[in-house]
Amino acid sequence: MAAQDFNFLLATDSYKITHYKQYPPNVSKVYSYFECRHKKGAQFNEVVFFGLQYLLKRYIAGCVVTEEKIQEAKVFYQMHFKQKVFDEEGWRKLLERYDGRLPIRIKAVPEGRIIPRGNVLFTVENTDPDFYWLTNYIETMLVQMWYPITVATISREFKKILAKHLKATSGSLEGLEFKLHDFGYRGVSSQESAALGGAAHLVNFCSTDTVAGLLMAQRYYNCPMAGFSIPAAEHSTIISWGRNREKEAYEYLLDQFPTGPMAVVSDSYDIFKACKHIWGDKLKERVMERSEDSMLVIRPDSGDPTETLLGVIKILEECFTCSVNSVGYKVLPSYLRIIQGDGIDLCSVEKILKKLSDEGWSAENVFFGCGSALLQKINRDTLNCAFKCSYVETNGKGMDVYKQPVTDPSKGSKRGRLSLRRNSDGLIETVERGVGKPEEDMLVTVFENGTILQEYSLDEIRKNARLWEEDLSLSQHNQDHPTSLEIHQKHIMNGVH
Amino acid sequence: MFCSCSCGLFKKRYVLFFRAAVPLGSAVTHYKQYPPNTSKVYSYFECRERKTDPTKTRKVKYEKTVFYGLQYILHKYLKGKVVTPEKIQEAKEVYREHFQDDVFNEKGWNYILEKYNGHLPIEIKAVPEGSVIPRGNVLFTVESTDQECYWLTNWVETILVQIWYPITVATNSREQKKILAKYLMQTSGNLEGLEYKLHDFGYRGVSSQETAGIGASAHLVNFKGTDTVAGIGVIKKYYGTKDPVPGFSVPAAEHSTITAWGKDHEKDAFEHIIKQFPSVPVSIVSDSYDIYNACEKIWGEDLRTLVEKRSADAPLVVRPDSGNPLDTVLKVLEILGKKFPLIENSKGYKVLPPYIRVIQGDGVDINTLQEIVEGMKEHRWSIENIAFGSGGALLQKLTRDLLNCSFKCSYVVTNGLGVNVFKDPVADPNKRSKKGRLSLHRTQSGDYVTLEEGKGELEEYGVDLLHTVFLNGKIVKTYTFDEVRDNARLKDSEVEELLH
Numbered sequence: 001m002a003a004q005d006f007n008f009l010l011a012t013d014s015y016k017i018t019h020y021k022q023y024p025p026n027v028s029k030v031y032s033y034f035e036c037r038h039k040k041g042a043q044f045n046e047v048v049f050f051g052l053q054y055l056l057k058r059y060i061a062g063c064v065v066t067e068e069k070i071q072e073a074k075v076f077y078q079m080h081f082k083q084k085v086f087d088e089e090g091w092r093k094l095l096e097r098y099d100g101r102l103p104i105r106i107k108a109v110p111e112g113r114i115i116p117r118g119n120v121l122f123t124v125e126n127t128d129p130d131f132y133w134l135t136n137y138i139e140t141m142l143v144q145m146w147y148p149i150t151v152a153t154i155s156r157e158f159k160k161i162l163a164k165h166l167k168a169t170s171g172s173l174e175g176l177e178f179k180l181h182d183f184g185y186r187g188v189s190s191q192e193s194a195a196l197g198g199a200a201h202l203v204n205f206c207s208t209d210t211v212a213g214l215l216m217a218q219r220y221y222n223c224p225m226a227g228f229s230i231p232a233a234e235h236s237t238i239i240s241w242g243r244n245r246e247k248e249a250y251e252y253l254l255d256q257f258p259t260g261p262m263a264v265v266s267d268s269y270d271i272f273k274a275c276k277h278i279w280g281d282k283l284k285e286r287v288m289e290r291s292e293d294s295m296l297v298i299r300p301d302s303g304d305p306t307e308t309l310l311g312v313i314k315i316l317e318e319c320f321t322c323s324v325n326s327v328g329y330k331v332l333p334s335y336l337r338i339i340q341g342d343g344i345d346l347c348s349v350e351k352i353l354k355k356l357s358d359e360g361w362s363a364e365n366v367f368f369g370c371g372s373a374l375l376q377k378i379n380r381d382t383l384n385c386a387f388k389c390s391y392v393e394t395n396g397k398g399m400d401v402y403k404q405p406v407t408d409p410s411k412g413s414k415r416g417r418l419s420l421r422r423n424s425d426g427l428i429e430t431v432e433r434g435v436g437k438p439e440e441d442m443l444v445t446v447f448e449n450g451t452i453l454q455e456y457s458l459d460e461i462r463k464n465a466r467l468w469e470e471d472l473s474l475s476q477h478n479q480d481h482p483t484s485l486e487i488h489q490k491h492i493m494n495g496v497h
Numbered sequence: 498m499f500c501s502c503s504c505g506l507f508k509k510r511y512v513l514f515f516r517a518a519v520p521l522g523s524a525v526t527h528y529k530q531y532p533p534n535t536s537k538v539y540s541y542f543e544c545r546e547r548k549t550d551p552t553k554t555r556k557v558k559y560e561k562t563v564f565y566g567l568q569y570i571l572h573k574y575l576k577g578k579v580v581t582p583e584k585i586q587e588a589k590e591v592y593r594e595h596f597q598d599d600v601f602n603e604k605g606w607n608y609i610l611e612k613y614n615g616h617l618p619i620e621i622k623a624v625p626e627g628s629v630i631p632r633g634n635v636l637f638t639v640e641s642t643d644q645e646c647y648w649l650t651n652w653v654e655t656i657l658v659q660i661w662y663p664i665t666v667a668t669n670s671r672e673q674k675k676i677l678a679k680y681l682m683q684t685s686g687n688l689e690g691l692e693y694k695l696h697d698f699g700y701r702g703v704s705s706q707e708t709a710g711i712g713a714s715a716h717l718v719n720f721k722g723t724d725t726v727a728g729i730g731v732i733k734k735y736y737g738t739k740d741p742v743p744g745f746s747v748p749a750a751e752h753s754t755i756t757a758w759g760k761d762h763e764k765d766a767f768e769h770i771i772k773q774f775p776s777v778p779v780s781i782v783s784d785s786y787d788i789y790n791a792c793e794k795i796w797g798e799d800l801r802t803l804v805e806k807r808s809a810d811a812p813l814v815v816r817p818d819s820g821n822p823l824d825t826v827l828k829v830l831e832i833l834g835k836k837f838p839l840i841e842n843s844k845g846y847k848v849l850p851p852y853i854r855v856i857q858g859d860g861v862d863i864n865t866l867q868e869i870v871e872g873m874k875e876h877r878w879s880i881e882n883i884a885f886g887s888g889g890a891l892l893q894k895l896t897r898d899l900l901n902c903s904f905k906c907s908y909v910v911t912n913g914l915g916v917n918v919f920k921d922p923v924a925d926p927n928k929r930s931k932k933g934r935l936s937l938h939r940t941q942s943g944d945y946v947t948l949e950e951g952k953g954e955l956e957e958y959g960v961d962l963l964h965t966v967f968l969n970g971k972i973v974k975t976y977t978f979d980e981v982r983d984n985a986r987l988k989d990s991e992v993e994e995l996l997h
Binding site for chain 1: 523524526527529530531532533535538540574591594595596597598600651654655656658659661662698700701702703704705706707708711712723724725726727729730741742744745746747748749750751752753754755756757758759760762765766769770773774776777780784785786787788789790817818819820825888889893894895896897898904905906909911916918919920921922923924925928930
């Protein structure tokens with residue numbers, strides 16, 4: 001459950017300390033929800049819901065308030081605001097009445113589900129009228145859901161591109177889950193983010209160097225080993241041999257890792273010469289000795305990704321015997337592959353695979369490594385993630401509430417109590433104003449009064465997040481089926497009242 | 498190939514690994530890749546310069562960086578006993594599954610456990626925290642201190658490279674401080690309140706609780722206003738200040754505390770809140786329905802007397818939160834300027850009366866910040882009128898590529914001989930790395946220079962500015978947050994340079 005030294009009372013935006021004094025008098029319920037708002041012309045139309053279970057287990061479930069924590073918070077906020085504003089009484093009441101457990105109910109979409117933008121993903125409400133202020137106190141922490149959702153979504157968008165090209169240029173999807181390797185550990189902002197982002201990528205793929213993600217998946221999503229890696233060189237293990245001994249460095253590596261695949265970064269000085277003269281000539285026999293199970297994976301790491309990759313594969317074509325697969329595309333011998341791990345993002349991956357297939361090469365030949373584009377180059381605005389209050393009860397009366405800024409209609413929020421359902425056209429939509437039928441509601445109560453009521457394993461999440469048939473067709477993804485997309489969008493914009 | 502094994506061994510591993518400086522997966526195999534008889538690996542960290550600029554010329558150049566955040570990493574992940582026999586066993590099992598092979602360097606880690614009681618035999622030398630150093634200079638070096646542990650230097654690379662984040666937040670935050678200082682000076686004649694002009698709104702927009710703490714603390718190197726409480730905890734625990742807290746905030750509304758009153762009761766909400774906080778500044782978000790109506794009718798008319806009664810120490814701070822930032826700010830100022838009596842300051846710029854101010858906390862990044870203050874100046878509004886809040890752009894919208902943060906090996910000892918090593922990829926001269934043992938010096942003209950290939954030992958350039966901060970498991974030099982702030986402060990000469 002929540003770590004001892006983590007103080008829940010200090011894990012919110014400062015201004016929220018002052019909100020209990022700002023709600024209307026006699027308010028007894030504050031009900032809020034989270035969505036990835038829809039925005040016209042948005043690049044991504046659907047999201048993968050993932051990460052809530054981590055937050056619940058790590059920070060929210062069980063006893064999160066103690067007398068020590070109340071005291072620590074009280075002293076801190078006094079100095080931070082230079083006045084007494086902290087709601088000591090309110091927190092002590094919670095401690096006494098609920099033993100430090102949070103009287104909150106959270107209903108959410110099952111993890112791994114793919115939901116169109118503009119729909120409710122989870123709702124939060126207080127279950128005890130005295131703790132109306134708690135719903136939005138917890139907003140700061142819950143809005144960080146933007147991160148695992150966005151990583152899992154981007155990772156899945158990569159998967160769509162890879163699947164499409166793999167299917168078209170090889171006839172099957174074999175090995176798809178190993179096509180995008182997580183290289184992002186060093187480029188992310190903290191160990192915790194590495195773990196969470198790393199786990200989110202593993203919803204869609206099985207290859208990673210971000211070990212922290214494996215441990216996260218293990219501890220919070222019940223998966224003993226969610227991802228795999230292979231021995232690989234880095235520049236220091238090549239250049240430490242000295243500039244004139246690059247061949248000796250490579251040869252040593254081949255000796256040290258005779259079985260199993262191995263990746264060797266080959267651009268320390270000149271990637272093209274390394275491919276042509278070392279791999280393709282001096283060490284050619286050693287390379288050919290290897291099998292599909294112990295393949296050499298050559299890694300370029302500089303220059304324009306598309307041009308470099310094409311240059312490398314052409315050199316390898318000259319030096320080694322390639323074959324043609326069942327759908328007519330060229331494949332390197334099974335003991336030889338390439339991994340491009342520099343400058344990879346959704347744009348460049350599409351560009352590279354298209355260029356390769358234009359030149360007659362199968363997507364089987366390449367793997368990709370992605371670092372910051374996967375785990376860091378994203379933010380809350382990527383999917384417009386927001387948490388807003390939509391319903392309150394004051395003096396025993398319920399009222400649907402919302403914001404609707406004249407200066408930005410896209411920032412308007414939903415009204416009333418919400419539910420999520422699949423309508424008669426098969427499309428997922430949000431029902432507002434509390435008129436949704438409970439039996440149709442896809443939202444599940446996952447947390448109530450300190451207890452986690454529903455858990456998901458990574459296995460289930462992976463099943464929920466798998467690609468659909470239409471994701472595999474060759475026309476530009478996200479521009480596919482304009483008609484059904486337009487229908488989606490109309491539904492979301494108009495809402496259902 | 499989804500997980501099919503069901504061993505229950507793995508329960509506690511997550512917590513243990515967090516402390517054990519888990520490396521990049523393939524780094525586990527590097528001990529087998531260095532040349533035989535390698536007895537030392539020496540690496541360094543820098544924010545590389547971008548000499549050949551491609552077609553896009555960035556608006557902000559980030560010529561210097563603020564060095565910050567190493568002490569946090571040393572304390573949290575590298576100091577003391579980082580391995581135990583249990584952790585070694587568990588790591589062995591995890592990596593066996595992860596690689597489907599036995600590649601983990603169990604022997605190497607047992608050696609560290611037995612000889613050093615689990616303390617890391619490495620030495621880290623670094624520039625003092627808070628130092629502002631031009632790009633392309635060495636910022637810290639790492640070397641193994643035991644011949645058997647040559648592989649350890651780059652084992653710790655992954656965790657040390659994450660210093661890119663606090664460095665980048667602190668640097669980007671300081672560049673914004675320079676912009677604010679320039680325009681504040683130009684439009685008011687002094688820098689009063691500068692440290693409260695950019696407030697951290699980023700807690701919800703970062704990727705994790707840990708990131709929030711690190712990032713918020715980095716912003717506080719330059720400023721004093723924050724809502725990201727986590728940053729203060731990091732400073733207290735890992736740096737320390739002489740004052741009880743390094744960051745402050747004020748009561749403020751959010752949309753839910755306004756909308757919960759109902760659309761027709763926005764005035765009642767405003768009135769209630771402003772009365773709850775009579776003697777401190779209070780910020781009230783005013784765009785739930787119509788920011789311009791709120792400014793003109795509610796603040797400007799219905800509640801005007803309440804506003805005018807407030808003191809200069811307890812202003813109402815009106816907060817727009819949507820629309821084009823510059824347009825919205827200008828229009829809000831214009832409306833408020835019509836309803837409340839303006840003052841002209843000594844520099845000839847308009848200032849709202851002291852009981853009312855504005856805070857723009859939406860869409861603020863270094864570029865829009867520049868646009869807004871420039872736009873305000875053009876319309877003769879003093880920067881005294883405004884404060885800014887920044888969230889995603891301050892703490893999240895940053896990557897390792899912004900300052901080209903990089904860790905590279907530059908020197909090894911093999912068969913007793915020292916060799917200067919480097920990479921120099923033909924397709925990208927920017928990616929070339931430095932050679933040999935490095936040191937940082939100041940020339941007579943005050944410029945910084947990195948000496949390579951051990952030349953720093955010749956004493957021509959005086960003392961090496963890199964100090965040993967970590968040695969064989971112990972932190973041997975620390976900096977207080979006050980020292981960090983002092984090292985990073987805007988110098989008078991810098992402000993003068995900005996004004997010309």
